[in-house]
Amino acid sequence: MVYVTGDTHGDPERLSKNALKVLQDGDTLIVCGDFGFIWDKSRAEEKILKALSKRKYNICFIDGTHENFDLLNKYPVSVWNGGKVHKIADNIYHLMRGQVFEIDTLRIFAMGGGESPDLDSRIEDNPWLKYEIPSKEELIEGANNLEKVDCKLDVIITHEPSTTIKDFLKLDDETGVRVTALNAYFDELAKCSEFKRWFFGSLHMDKYISNTYIGVHKAIVNAHTGERVAMSN
Secondary structure, three states, X not given: OEEEEOOOOOOHHHXXXXXXXXOOOOXXXXXXXXXXXXXXXXXXXXXXXXXXXXXXXXXXXXXXOOOOHHHHOOOOEEEEOOEEEXXXXXXXXXXXXXXXXXXXXXXEEEXXXXXXXXHHHHOOOOHHHHHHOOOHHXXXXXXXXXXXXXOEOOEEEEOOOOHHHHHHHOOOOOOOOOOOHHHHHHHHHHHHOEOOEEEEOOXXXXXXXXXXXXXXXXXXXXXXXXXXXXXXX
């Protein structure tokens, strides 16, 4: 089975054996961005990754807006279940942008990335932050991969939601909605694709907007059925 959860931000409790006890051997968990365990190559981080690599299920993630892209991009690129990945360990994969994967009967489109509200203030000290935003080439590759499958999908996994969903969820937010080219890209993706469920994590909320659009944070949701099966602390 394939399961989906929201941003983990390097919190080991979110991926503890107890938190993920619903997962069985051979299952796959996908984190919707801001994985946070590829950050500083500290001893503590390496210890966590080593422990996770011994699990009997797969832990996958798309990138969000808080990743160390310099470190992430040093991992070898390979093909896993039909799409390009950075292989972190034999069971840990970064699902690269614009890729289509076939995992446990599900056809899944993954597009990580986004734009932090404070990007401009942080980019001077951390030039790798510019990689938060998908490049034109990555967006085109995503469109080309979608065409190869006639835009027919089961699941879409993104960090950011579309403009339409973002507007809907921020109706009562007086600060207004920050809309990026990526949000607009997702609007077009929604129009041109057939899909059953779309999961996103950037807004840090566990919310069923509909049976189709599902915001995830600490919930673990069955990607096949859309059913929430667990909630981590």
